[in-house]
Amino acid sequence: MNYQLTELQQEIRDVARRIAEEKIKPVRAQYDENGNFPWDIVKVCADADLFAVFLPEAYGGLGGGIMELVVATEELSRACGGIALCLAASALGTIPIVLFGTDEQKQKYLPDLAAGKKLAAFALTEPAAGSDASAIQTTATKDGDHYVLNGLKQWITNGGEAETYVVITMTDKSKGARGASALLVEKGMDGFDFGKKEDKMGIRGSTTRELIFRDCRVPKENLLGREGMGFMVAMRTFDMSRPGVASQALGIAQGALDEAVNYARQREQFGHPIISFQGLQFKIAEMAMRVEAARALIYAVARSIDAGDTKCAKESAMTKTFASDVAMYVTTEAVQVLGGYGYMKEYPVEKMMRDAKITQIYEGTNEIQRSVIATNLIKEYASHKQPAAKVR
Numbered sequence: 505m506n507y508q509l510t511e512l513q514q515e516i517r518d519v520a521r522r523i524a525e526e527k528i529k530p531v532r533a534q535y536d537e538n539g540n541f542p543w544d545i546v547k548v549c550a551d552a553d554l555f556a557v558f559l560p561e562a563y564g565g566l567g568g569g570i571m572e573l574v575v576a577t578e579e580l581s582r583a584c585g586g587i588a589l590c591l592a593a594s595a596l597g598t599i600p601i602v603l604f605g606t607d608e609q610k611q612k613y614l615p616d617l618a619a620g621k622k623l624a625a626f627a628l629t630e631p632a633a634g635s636d637a638s639a640i641q642t643t644a645t646k647d648g649d650h651y652v653l654n655g656l657k658q659w660i661t662n663g664g665e666a667e668t669y670v671v672i673t674m675t676d677k678s679k680g681a682r683g684a685s686a687l688l689v690e691k692g693m694d695g696f697d698f699g700k701k702e703d704k705m706g707i708r709g710s711t712t713r714e715l716i717f718r719d720c721r722v723p724k725e726n727l728l729g730r731e732g733m734g735f736m737v738a739m740r741t742f743d744m745s746r747p748g749v750a751s752q753a754l755g756i757a758q759g760a761l762d763e764a765v766n767y768a769r770q771r772e773q774f775g776h777p778i779i780s781f782q783g784l785q786f787k788i789a790e791m792a793m794r795v796e797a798a799r800a801l802i803y804a805v806a807r808s809i810d811a812g813d814t815k816c817a818k819e820s821a822m823t824k825t826f827a828s829d830v831a832m833y834v835t836t837e838a839v840q841v842l843g844g845y846g847y848m849k850e851y852p853v854e855k856m857m858r859d860a861k862i863t864q865i866y867e868g869t870n871e872i873q874r875s876v877i878a879t880n881l882i883k884e885y886a887s888h889k890q891p892a893a894k895v896r
């Protein structure tokens with residue numbers, strides 16, 4: 505389908521596709537096996553300006569937006585959803601600076617992030633605060649010109665590898681959700697350490713790690729937005745970043761569809777290529793339909809965000825939920841198309857199936873996303889004030 509990509513978007517797609525084919529595919533199994541962080545690919549993406557695609561030109565970016573980010577993430581994820589996450593997770597940690605940073609903060613942080621010289625990360629989750637983000641216990645207490653940060657963040661993507669962290673913390677517990685604030689914390693600050701590195705089911709080319717704060721002194725000019733705005737920073741960020749997770753899921757699904765079709769054209773049983781069997785054709789058609797529907801939704805929402813739509817929580821949640829369910833469906837079906845070979849590590853689809861699973865869980869589980877969608881729908885319908893129509 506022709507999505508009428510701009511020249512810049514086509515260029516980003518082509519560059520990312522070439523990196524995926526030439527650089528990521530040959531090493532994806534190795535990173536999946538050893539769980540190391542793919543610094544060599546980060547360097548390649550940085551040299552190709554992929555970290556810059558969604559950032560303003562004034563801060564070293566290419567001047568694109570969420571659409572450019574989803575195009576790049578989709579193409580990289582087509583080869584490996586784990587390795588692609590080094591870019592998407594850095595974007596997650598960078599978006600709040602774009603949205604809420606002062607000009608000084610933007611000047612200080614964005615050029616290095618755009619150049620891929622430094623990576624960013626976003627830290628909200630804690631051991632007892634997952635879906636219920638308002639239960640976070642990490643505190644930041646004012647002390648003169650500093651905040652003193654104490655607590656532990658869990659499962660932070662790019663943890664330990666990133667230099668710049670946006671940390672959501674409580675500055676006034678008595679105010680509940682209105683007492684949270686977002687702080688920019690730098691690797692190397694006194695009292696900031698890294699804890700356990702997770703051994704995961706999938707996306708093993710991405711690092712997931714604990715952040716530990718023990719009396720970590722953060723200058724007060726590192727506050728993002730104002731005190732009390734922490735959850736607003738988080739929610740507005742997710743509204744813009746969820747199409748990115750969706751595009752990671754889309755890329756994984758497209759990659760699995762590619763593998764399934766190519767395999768089915770070559771594999772013969774009963775004296776015929778298995779793709780000639782209608783039972784498999786229906787399966788492949790279903791996979792392709794869902795992939796295209798996910799792409800159409802993601803691109804439409806990304807374009808709407810770039811056109812200035814700030815009330816996009818519902819649509820953004822829809823992209824992530826729909827595309828991640830598609831990724832899980834398509835990768836599982838791809839394993840089925842490859843039969844026993846699909847279950848073997850020799851073929852990439854078993855890894856794709858493991859990689860797909862996380863997209864239904866992080867940046868808000870799909871259960872929570874469906875609640876977000878329903879809550880927004882209910883509000884919209886309530887504002888129409890139309891009574892339910894009776895048949896008679």
Ligand SMILES: Cc1cc2nc3c(=O)[nH]c(=O)nc-3n(C[C@H](O)[C@H](O)[C@H](O)COP(=O)(O)OP(=O)(O)OC[C@H]3O[C@@H](n4cnc5c(N)ncnc54)[C@H](O)[C@@H]3O)c2cc1C
Pocket residue numbers: 593625626627628629633634635636658659660661662704712862865866867868869870871872875
């Ligand atoms: C690999 C990985 C990387 C991650 N990266 C980051 C990161 O970079 N930054 C960050 O801050 N966090 C990160 N996370 C955390 C992630 O966002 C959380 O895991 C996610 O939000 C869910 O929280 P939880 O795991 O504690 O599940 P829980 O909240 O404990 O949920 C458990 C189950 O209960 C369901 N549930 C909970 N509440 C409800 C409800 N009200 N209605 C219906 N169902 C409900 C959930 O949907 C889920 O199925 C990462 C997680 C993983 C696994």
